[in-house]
Amino acid sequence: MTAAIRPMVNRDSAYFWEGTLKGELRIQSCNACGVLRHPPGPACPECGALDRGYVVASGLGTVFSYVVHRHPPVPGKELPIVIALIDLDEGVRMIGEVVGDGVAEMVAIGTRLRVDFNRVDDDLAMPIWHVEEGR
Structure with a gap:
């Protein structure tokens, strides 16, 4: 990677x-x-x-819009990649990557998401988003 x-x-x-x-x-x-x-x-x-x-923030939000990137390949990433524009519960929007098995088929406008953090190294943790359990 x-x-x-x-x-x-x-x-x-x-x-x-x-x-x-x-x-x-x-x-x-x-x-x-x-x-x-x-x-x-x-x-x-x-x-x-x-x-x-x-x-x-609470780390919760709703998909406002999204795109599923299927091609071309992105170095260090497994396709498809889901990028969403997320309405945070606090009232602002943020762009983020939605991750998880089968996420490209699960995400839709209105899907509830929760944030997590991918620790890249000692100096960087990237916010990543998961579909909320039970959704």
């Missing part, structure tokens, strides 16, 4: 990747007005404040 493609980590996103290493799915919040946002950024899109924080 080849090495994972590493995300860009900067001061806007470092808190997110620090959280994944701890098994937390973090969402940026505005400390001034409380708005949640993803992807993270330097200023609040609602009030313009630069005072950022984060909340730890």
Whole structure:
């Protein structure tokens, strides 16, 4: 298996990747007005404040949209790959890979997902998504 493609980590996103290493799915919040946002950024899109924080998400969400990638091959990945746009229960959307046996046939718009974390190495854990049990 080849090495994972590493995300860009900067001061806007470092808190997110620090959280994944701890098994937390973090969402940026505005400390001034409380708005949640993803992807993270330097200023609040609602009030313009630069005072950022984060909340730890429940790790649950619903498939808003998805694609099943069947070709061409992707180094280090087994096909098919399911990539979903997930409506988190907290009200923001996030893109993620949905994994598991037979997942390409199981995922549909509205499918409930839960997050897990794939530890790549000491410095990186990637959020991955599974279909919620009983769904």
